[in-house]
Amino acid sequence: MTRTLITGNAAAAWGARLAGAEYVPAFPITPQTEIIETLAGWIDAGEMECRLVTLESEHSMITAAGAAASTGVRVFSATSSQGLLYGMEMVYAVPGYRAPFVLVNVSRGVQTPVTLEPDHNDVLAARDSGFLQLHCATCQEVLDSTLIAYRLAEDHRVRLPALVNLDGFYLSFTREPVEIPDRAAVEGFLPPYDPETTRFHAGEPVSQGVVVLGGAYYSYFRYEQHLAAQRALEVYDEVAAEFAQQFGRSYDAVETYRSEDAEIVFFMIGSFSTKAKDAVDRLREAGQAVGLVRPRLLRPYPAEALRRALDGKKGVAVIDQNLSMGMGGVLHGELAGALYGRAGMPSVLASFIGGLGGRDIAAEEFYEMAAVTRRACREGSTPPPRLLYTADELRQMRKLQAVAHAERMEGKQ
Amino acid sequence: MSDETITLYKHMKDLPSNRLLGTGTPMCAGCGGLLAIHQAYDILGEKTVFVNAAGCMTLLAVYPYTPFRGSWLYTSMASAPAGAQGVRDALDIQLARGRIKPEEDLQVVVLTGDGAAYGMGMSSTSSAIEHGLDFIYLCYDNEGYANTGQQSSPATPHGARTSTSTGPQGFGGHKKDLFAIWAAHRPAYVATVIATEPVDLARKIEKAKGLKGSRLIIALSPCPTGWDFDPRETVEIGRLAVKTGMWPLKEYENGKVTHTRVPPKRAPVEEYLEKQGRFAHLFHPRRNEAMLAEIQARVDDYWAGVEADHG
Numbered sequence A: 001m002t003r004t005l006i007t008g009n010a011a012a013a014w015g016a017r018l019a020g021a022e023y024v025p026a027f028p029i030t031p032q033t034e035i036i037e038t039l040a041g042w043i044d045a046g047e048m049e050c051r052l053v054t055l056e057s058e059h060s061m062i063t064a065a066g067a068a069a070s071t072g073v074r075v076f077s078a079t080s081s082q083g084l085l086y087g088m089e090m091v092y093a094v095p096g097y098r099a100p101f102v103l104v105n106v107s108r109g110v111q112t113p114v115t116l117e118p119d120h121n122d123v124l125a126a127r128d129s130g131f132l133q134l135h136c137a138t139c140q141e142v143l144d145s146t147l148i149a150y151r152l153a154e155d156h157r158v159r160l161p162a163l164v165n166l167d168g169f170y171l172s173f174t175r176e177p178v179e180i181p182d183r184a185a186v187e188g189f190l191p192p193y194d195p196e197t198t199r200f201h202a203g204e205p206v207s208q209g210v211v212v213l214g215g216a217y218y219s220y221f222r223y224e225q226h227l228a229a230q231r232a233l234e235v236y237d238e239v240a241a242e243f244a245q246q247f248g249r250s251y252d253a254v255e256t257y258r259s260e261d262a263e264i265v266f267f268m269i270g271s272f273s274t275k276a277k278d279a280v281d282r283l284r285e286a287g288q289a290v291g292l293v294r295p296r297l298l299r300p301y302p303a304e305a306l307r308r309a310l311d312g313k314k315g316v317a318v319i320d321q322n323l324s325m326g327m328g329g330v331l332h333g334e335l336a337g338a339l340y341g342r343a344g345m346p347s348v349l350a351s352f353i354g355g356l357g358g359r360d361i362a363a364e365e366f367y368e369m370a371a372v373t374r375r376a377c378r379e380g381s382t383p384p385p386r387l388l389y390t391a392d393e394l395r396q397m398r399k400l401q402a403v404a405h406a407e408r409m410e411g412k413q
Numbered sequence B: 001m002s003d004e005t006i007t008l009y010k011h012m013k014d015l016p017s018n019r020l021l022g023t024g025t026p027m028c029a030g031c032g033g034l035l036a037i038h039q040a041y042d043i044l045g046e047k048t049v050f051v052n053a054a055g056c057m058t059l060l061a062v063y064p065y066t067p068f069r070g071s072w073l074y075t076s077m078a079s080a081p082a083g084a085q086g087v088r089d090a091l092d093i094q095l096a097r098g099r100i101k102p103e104e105d106l107q108v109v110v111l112t113g114d115g116a117a118y119g120m121g122m123s124s125t126s127s128a129i130e131h132g133l134d135f136i137y138l139c140y141d142n143e144g145y146a147n148t149g150q151q152s153s154p155a156t157p158h159g160a161r162t163s164t165s166t167g168p169q170g171f172g173g174h175k176k177d178l179f180a181i182w183a184a185h186r187p188a189y190v191a192t193v194i195a196t197e198p199v200d201l202a203r204k205i206e207k208a209k210g211l212k213g214s215r216l217i218i219a220l221s222p223c224p225t226g227w228d229f230d231p232r233e234t235v236e237i238g239r240l241a242v243k244t245g246m247w248p249l250k251e252y253e254n255g256k257v258t259h260t261r262v263p264p265k266r267a268p269v270e271e272y273l274e275k276q277g278r279f280a281h282l283f284h285p286r287r288n289e290a291m292l293a294e295i296q297a298r299v300d301d302y303w304a305g306v307e308a309d310h311g
């Protein structure tokens, strides 16, 4: 198999193309736009049989996606950051249609202030929506996850939309060698879209998205969605196993890297985990038993697999590339919930906030996080949460503040 | 509507008697919106999918019941036209690929109130028309956010009392001209109707049904609850809306606006206003002559413009 150098965005577009997406409601936003441009190019060149419609907003785009999936076609869409937030009413609404489709999110920090660079506050805002979430670390994984996401979302036991996440810039605009499977092989893995009973057409009326009167009926339907999302855990394992068999690439719900015999592990999602792997290698060379645990699947939450991966570890350095104001790192809180009160679980979960708005995480910072976590294990006390921020960065910030202050004063004279 | 138009509906006796819409909905007694939907549905028929936005009519489909014989999709307050876009595109894709037969095709009908049609849904509506989306938009216009208790909406008429305009002057704004906004997009068809003119309504729905492209029907919908009148007055108030010239019945097609009912001698607007509690402050404790004259003058101006246009 040959590998082609393509960006993460191109990999996502290839995923949609190979999945045979028939309908793409679209709206541009950096750093996602290349995905819809690529698809539009293929459609215009007659290389892809698909209809792409640019709606006037992401709110409309996600509505159209849910409506089209409910009518019986395979749907793909993509967005990022403010776009995902703009569509958020519908992000929460369409899973209840139980009509699966795939939405790629290219992570980008949310305003205010405005940035184009990535962190995960955008995608985590969709955390409780009913969308399944797959998080990618490489361009190959973006393509493969898109295919896996369709199989998972469309499985009879699941029937929920799925979100595939990749980091803006670090993946969206970075070229990596990617093996692009051929269409016939993908067709063997992913059969044509089966709308099951949800399909608008004359003769078999369907009512979608209706009102219920009373909390008991509401609870029933909501819990049913939750159970479907939970079933996606076992379905994911089946689908990933089949994918591995067919394409030779394995994607466990939880990736573990040199963590088997590790005492300390890094815990994180997304493309920065590849930096963590390098740090793990260096630390191993220095004789330290350090590893990495990375959930690919964030919804459903693979709690059992995480407990297996973390059983017997001394400490975990949880690196959150997000910030829940007034609380801290979202992944940290969730992991604590999954581990608390279980025998054999690490006693130290150290919380680090890093990579906000695309801020890099340096190798030295990984070493420091490992050291802090190791010390905490030795002393038996959990350290306070920490923002990854260097003295030099603070000096630069102070400089800008001084400029801003001087400008304002000048204006007043 | 010119007399040469071929229509099934010339007289009351020609109207369908089949009554497709089921009974037992939770709408208020005397709901003028439900009346219009009822009449429209008899003509649109069951090969339809109604795409709904938040409003009173969202409560038509309450699990496990629906009064429709065809399909229903609830979206959100802002995005029903985008829902229609998704459904229409998906039907077309499947028709083109032979996955559904032509006889399985559906007419896509957006059903929303004025709050969605004149306001929150304007962006998605404009986008749908711009795409030349093949759909019918049926707006029941009760001139307020009725479902949330009749607050002022972009369709509330000048001077009306609403639950957010409770002062002596009522609502200070003016009803937005949705007909003109649609017409400016040059869609296939735009028409105003009212359930108390059932033959006119039937002919317009019939015409819309026969056309392709984006089509709007705005039904003024007397609302006993929001407008504060006795449910038995719905029909009379509807008739007065037309007789006083407050609600012009018209249609737009091929760049041209035609009035389908020109009241020969318009009754004073007061006759329409005084029947509704929402305008009571214009009459009690004393008459607000200035406001009454202002409302009358706007109506007169409108019709003077129509007469000038028609020579």
Ligand SMILES: Cc1ncc(C[n+]2csc(CCOP(=O)(O)OP(=O)(O)O)c2C)c(N)n1
Residues within 6 Å of the ligand: A089, B054, B055, B056, B057, B076, B077, B078, B112, B113, B114, B115, B116, B117, B142, B144, B145, B146, B147, B148, B153
């Ligand atoms: C995004 C959003 N904001 C507010 C509401 C609350 N809401 C429900 S119905 C409604 C009024 C809709 O007005 P209109 O379109 O005129 O329909 P009507 O209630 O008059 O039938 C409002 C504001 C909502 N459902 N969604």
Ligand code: SF4
Residues within 6 Å of the ligand: B026, B027, B028, B029, B030, B031, B032, B033, B034, B056, B142, B146, B147, B221, B222, B223, B224, B225, B226
């Ligand atoms: S509030 Fe008005 S529009 Fe709503 S159901 Fe009642 S009468 Fe009809």
Ligand SMILES: [Mg+2]
Residues within 6 Å of the ligand: B055, B113, B114, B115, B140, B141, B142, B143, B144, B145, B146, B147, B153
């Ligand atoms: Mg209304």
